[in-house]
Amino acid sequence: MGGAYTGRILFVDLLSGKQRVEELSEEYVKTYIGGYGIGAKILYELVRPDADPLGPDNAIGFMSGLLNGTGALFGGRYTVVCKSPVTNGWNDANSGGFFGPELKKAGYDGLIVTGASQKPVYIYINDGKAEIRDASNLWGKDTVQTLEGLIEETGEKKLRAAIIGQAGEMLSLMSCVINEKHRAAGRGGCGAVMGSKRLKAIAVKGTGKFSVAKPDEFKAISSEILQSMKDGPMAGMIQGFGAFGTGGGTGGNILKGDTPVKNWGGAGETDMGPSEAEKLATLAYDDRYNTGKYACANCPLGCGAHYSVKDGKWPVPDTDRPEYETLGAFGAMMLNSNAESVIKCNDICNKYGLDTISAGATIAWAMECYENGIITKAETGDIALTWGNADAIVEMTQAIADQKGFGRILALGSEAAAKKLGKGFEYLQNARGIELPMHDPRFAPGFARTYRYDPTPGRHVKGGSGIIEMNMPPDLRYNVKDKGQMDAGNTFETEVQNSAGLCAFSNFAAPPGAMARYIAAATGWDFNEKDLLDTGKRIFNLRHAFNLKAGQDPTEDILTKRATGEPPLTEGPLKGITIDIKKQISQFCDVIGWDKETLKPTRESLEEIGGLEKVIEDLYGK
Numbered sequence: 001m002g003g004a005y006t007g008r009i010l011f012v013d014l015l016s017g018k019q020r021v022e023e024l025s026e027e028y029v030k031t032y033i034g035g036y037g038i039g040a041k042i043l044y045e046l047v048r049p050d051a052d053p054l055g056p057d058n059a060i061g062f063m064s065g066l067l068n069g070t071g072a073l074f075g076g077r078y079t080v081v082c083k084s085p086v087t088n089g090w091n092d093a094n095s096g097g098f099f100g101p102e103l104k105k106a107g108y109d110g111l112i113v114t115g116a117s118q119k120p121v122y123i124y125i126n127d128g129k130a131e132i133r134d135a136s137n138l139w140g141k142d143t144v145q146t147l148e149g150l151i152e153e154t155g156e157k158k159l160r161a162a163i164i165g166q167a168g169e170m171l172s173l174m175s176c177v178i179n180e181k182h183r184a185a186g187r188g189g190c191g192a193v194m195g196s197k198r199l200k201a202i203a204v205k206g207t208g209k210f211s212v213a214k215p216d217e218f219k220a221i222s223s224e225i226l227q228s229m230k231d232g233p234m235a236g237m238i239q240g241f242g243a244f245g246t247g248g249g250t251g252g253n254i255l256k257g258d259t260p261v262k263n264w265g266g267a268g269e270t271d272m273g274p275s276e277a278e279k280l281a282t283l284a285y286d287d288r289y290n291t292g293k294y295a296c297a298n299c300p301l302g303c304g305a306h307y308s309v310k311d312g313k314w315p316v317p318d319t320d321r322p323e324y325e326t327l328g329a330f331g332a333m334m335l336n337s338n339a340e341s342v343i344k345c346n347d348i349c350n351k352y353g354l355d356t357i358s359a360g361a362t363i364a365w366a367m368e369c370y371e372n373g374i375i376t377k378a379e380t381g382d383i384a385l386t387w388g389n390a391d392a393i394v395e396m397t398q399a400i401a402d403q404k405g406f407g408r409i410l411a412l413g414s415e416a417a418a419k420k421l422g423k424g425f426e427y428l429q430n431a432r433g434i435e436l437p438m439h440d441p442r443f444a445p446g447f448a449r450t451y452r453y454d455p456t457p458g459r460h461v462k463g464g465s466g467i468i469e470m471n472m473p474p475d476l477r478y479n480v481k482d483k484g485q486m487d488a489g490n491t492f493e494t495e496v497q498n499s500a501g502l503c504a505f506s507n508f509a510a511p512p513g514a515m516a517r518y519i520a521a522a523t524g525w526d527f528n529e530k531d532l533l534d535t536g537k538r539i540f541n542l543r544h545a546f547n548l549k550a551g552q553d554p555t556e557d558i559l560t561k562r563a564t565g566e567p568p569l570t571e572g573p574l575k576g577i578t579i580d581i582k583k584q585i586s587q588f589c590d591v592i593g594w595d596k597e598t599l600k601p602t603r604e605s606l607e608e609i610g611g612l613e614k615v616i617e618d619l620y621g622k
């Protein structure tokens with residue numbers, strides 16, 4: 001195989017059963033990098049603007065990152081791309097584990113699936129050879145059972161597979177794609193897109209090897225990263241993630257205002273005080289349940305852990321440690337400090353293939369509706385959705401997973417559920433219909449710009465100034481002067497990081513400039529920091545253009561108001577804070593080159609970036 005990438009994309013059409021391989025030039029890979037960079041380029045041209053996300057005209061891509069399989073530290077993530085059935089626009093969701101590197105080792109930088117099958121199928125790729133196989137015996141099984149079934153059927157003990165559970169089969173708009181039992185490409189309903197194609201799994205086995213162009217330089221960068229993890233400015237945080245996962249500091253996050261509380265209407269300290277908040281932090285119970293750490297491919301940190309809850313109300317002998325986002329969504333958002341109930345809900349979500357952020361946030365929305373008499377026991381099937389009711393939370397999560405009773409409605413996600421019921425709109429907390437993640441813009445204001453204006457709205461892994469502000473003192477956090485460069489710069493870097501298949505935590509672990517040097521050393525390209533920022537800007541514009549082509553108006557007010565403090569909270573750590581989102585987007589436009597009235601990229605800015613000829617033609621003609 002040789003080199004850092006394969007330069008090959010496999011296309012499989014489930015309607016005709018045909019497959020073809022497209023060879024990519026070096027220039028093409030350098031322009032769009034990999035992951036969702038190449039995914040956006042392909043889907044922009046392939047998916048019709050009016051395609052039904054749950055119809056055969058939608059395409060779904062499984063895209064490895066440029067650095068997957070090269071031995072780059074933190075370089076094990078891949079991305080699922082498609083048109084989202086939640087936002088009706090661009091969707092990408094990335095996941096760790098080993099699937100991305102395995103796909104490359106099997107001979108492909110990405111797999112694009114089009115059409116839909118009549119019967120359940122899975123795609124098996126074994127060292128370059130791809131087959132569509134019958135999955136009737138796997139349909140109805142959860143993600144763990146499916147993986148075991150695939151291993152048995154293929155005889156490959158180290159098989160890697162991207163799988164949907166029953167949630168994706170039943171087209172839940174909160175359904176996701178799971179690999180290695182616990183790693184999730186969580187957001188935007190990509191599980192339902194697979195389900196609509198009756199595509200149960202992508203199973204891969206590969207033995208290919210990759211080489212990097214400048215091995216000594218590559219090795220030196222890895223050593224710098226390892227050193228920075230020991231004594232760099234973020235070493236403490238990184239070591240904390242390694243010891244307790246992302247949820248070690250959840251208690252502190254709730255108390256200082258980072259974690260939204262009570263469906264974004266409450267506040268840490270006042271609604272959830274220290275004694276309750278600290279019960280949710282993994283720090284409080286890790287030694288009780290932890291049965292062993294795990295890490296994604298080539299990760300020196302390893303933020304994952306297997307858990308075993310042996311007794312109590314919800315025993316789960318073989319499960320995984322919940323992430324911070326899950327602890328926020330199933331915990332603070334519902335004033336629920338019962339950690340074992342969150343571990344149980346996390347287990348249900350992973351097995352059935354549900355996004356924990358959307359599932360938890362949707363129940364939190366239903367809870368506020370219930371507490372205000374908008375939803376009654378007659379509708380919930382006697383489940384009392386009162387704040388902090390851990391039994392009700394677990395019962396409702398199972399009902400959503402099974403799509404039984406009221407769970408069938410909540411499986412649509414909060415916005416579609418409100419539409420179905422014709423009520424509860426005033427308590428929705430989302431951006432273009434997708435539930436918001438667990439970092440509050442009233443704490444780190446930059447998240448407001450990201451949640452509202454990223455081409456995948458409502459995400460916390462899209463860079464921007466919010467992620468930097470989280471570690472700033474309040475006077476700098478709330479200072480809105482001239483943050484456009486910081487906001488856009490970190491966004492563009494994140495575009496490349498995600499497309500290269502690097503984990504978001506590499507940001508904190510690696511010294512500045514390491515990513516561009518890693519890419520240059522792996523590929524042999526002349527690729528510096530400016531090239532990296534230009535490439536990120538190109539990928540961001542490409543994803544934005546997908547939404548414009550699909551008919552979305554970026555000026556539309558798609559972010560619900562609590563997140564920006566309209567009106568501001570009257571107590572707690574975020575008291576009195578309102579975000580000046582108009583100023584944020586104005587500063588962002590100055591850097592990216594968008595028209596401030598229409599929020600469309602100007603022709604000049606697109607021409608300057610290059611590699612966006614089709615976008616220019618669609619927006620401005622030839």
Ligand code: SF4
Binds near residue numbers: 097294302304503
């Ligand atoms: S830090 Fe965690 S999510 Fe990131 S690559 Fe390592 S194990 Fe995977």
